[in-house]
Amino acid sequence: MNVPIPDLAPAVAELFMLAAACAVLLADLFVRDARRWITLALTQCVLAACVVIVVVTAGSRPEFTFSMMFVDDPLADALRLCILVSVAVLLAYSRRYLADRDMFRGEFMSLTLFAVLGMMVMVSANHFITLYLGLELLSLSLYAMIALQRDSATATEAAMKYFVLGALASGMLLYGMSMVYGATGSMRLDEIATAIARGEANRIVLVFGLVFVVAGLGFKLGVVPFHMWVPDVYHGAPTAVTLLIGSAPKIAAFAFFIRILGDSMEGLWPDWQSMLAVMAVLSMLLGNLAAIAQTNLKRMLAYSSISHMGFLLLGLLAGNGMGYTVAMFYVIAYVLMNLGTFGMILLASRRGFEADALDDWRGLSRRDPWCAFLMLLLMFSMAGVPPTVGFYAKFSVLAAVVNVDLLWLAVFAVMMSLIGAFYYLRVVKLMYFDDPVDPQPLLASTPSRVLMSANGLAVLALGLAPQPLMAWCMAAIQRSL
């Protein structure tokens, strides 16, 4: 029998990542505990090499391979790049945190690489099966990484909750996908789009499937009413893993939304627009109100992530190129801010001290003025205060929503942002106007301080000059959809 060899060139980044993840897994066996930094260095090299591969092989047109199950388009390239860079930054931040907690092990690094592979598969999928398998690869790695801190009861509980609810969400997603398959007769995203455009498919069955798909996606993104896992998982997981959950997977989830809703089910736009609108409104309301009541910074940021994801949905529900572009800008800006904020928590923690209570941040400006200033920038950006990137991201999402005549949504979003500003600014108040409990400066090493400064200043710089990033997002979206 003649077996055709698929064209491997478009998938070279994924293939490299798979081979490299296995190589790191094996190489780590020969590294002693005291020299674990070698594994970390290898992991960072793998991420850097993959960035180079993605940049070098970037094309301007979509290329399909593996029987049209895999697509390599500018959108996939751009999102892969963001995922790789954000994971590299988060590994750099979390090194000392992990070492202090006996979690600086080879498994952490190799599972991170497998999670990255899962996300890369998700952003370049053109088929329900590959989308789902990428999602499971990502989720399975994350469940295990949360539970890696075995002696912590909260981490185990968080892993268990995430696992059970994640399995439920996967079940919903699969059920919805099977309905769509039943209605259209295909699992390939482009064929589903043409089947819907031809109008042959049974619309009721399609919408029925769509409800379950959106519910499953909502679970993964963590938006109301599918948000129950977010606060417990963010709070319970070790901060380094929380950072991983809260950053790159949001980019992958954005790709999932774009591929399923924007690409294949564009014909059902009126149906999913109203679903996303309900989820966005509830998320912004509940996320912002519940965040006010929190005394734990990680938990507060978890609720803040719910409201941010609500904002992201606003951009998506506009359902046109501009909406997708601003949503992509928003998710990149959010990941940048999130990396900085959780990175700061990582830098502020010490052995046996988590720095995740709001009171731990009292008087930071007197302990460590530069870090306090960076945290101020990050909090301003999260709240959407000009001239930071958070402001521009929120502003352009609102512009996209107004553009499709959903003025009431935009007004509601502005009101909720105002409420949200309260709890972000409370952190600033604690840092600048309260007395420190412990006069020591942060223990952060010089390289991580430099990285943190770059991260914090990038939030400011992108706020002052957002156009290049916005143009990049627009080019990626326009050339792919």
Next chain:
Amino acid sequence: MSFPEIVFYALGAVLLLSALRVVTARNPVHAALFLVLSFASAAGLWLLLHAEFLAITLILVYVGAVMVLFLFVIMMLDINVDRLREGFWRMLPLALPLALVLLGIMATTLAGPWFGLAVRVPSPEDAARSNTREIGQVLYTDYVYPFELAAVILLVAIVAAIALTLRARKNVRYIDPAEQVRARREGRVRLVDLRAPRGEGGGEPPASA
């Protein structure tokens, strides 16, 4: 009603009832056995659809391997069922109306006139063709990418299971045969030059002979 339809409804009824019993059974071993029964009836449904390969795989892999392991684990762990059931009655007033509303919505959608699925009846030649052969022909060609991804997921599961359960125990009296074989006299015996102090006549005698 034709014979396949009777078989379908019979298997479907067994599947639903056993799935219900998986959740409601008091004894976890019974719950696992009901799960086996529901797998078996699902396999029967697949056979009706001419998917004999999947049906046999379900029996072999799930019933034969996975569920047996499951039973082992259940029997080894001492699961306190009463603690799992805490809060059942407290949650019932909230959960029951929600479930009923959901059931009503689904019933009106699914049983209404709008949800007519244009079912594609398998063509007669499908029964003659080998299901296994068809799957084998596409599994490593058209579906090679998802197949490999599934393999990576299993690899992650292995890594995760080992990372979560393997503990390097300290203070374990475990013997390394290689070390025993490598043992040399120099490593074990130390010659100490104990010279008796001079003049006093040899110190005190031992306390007990």
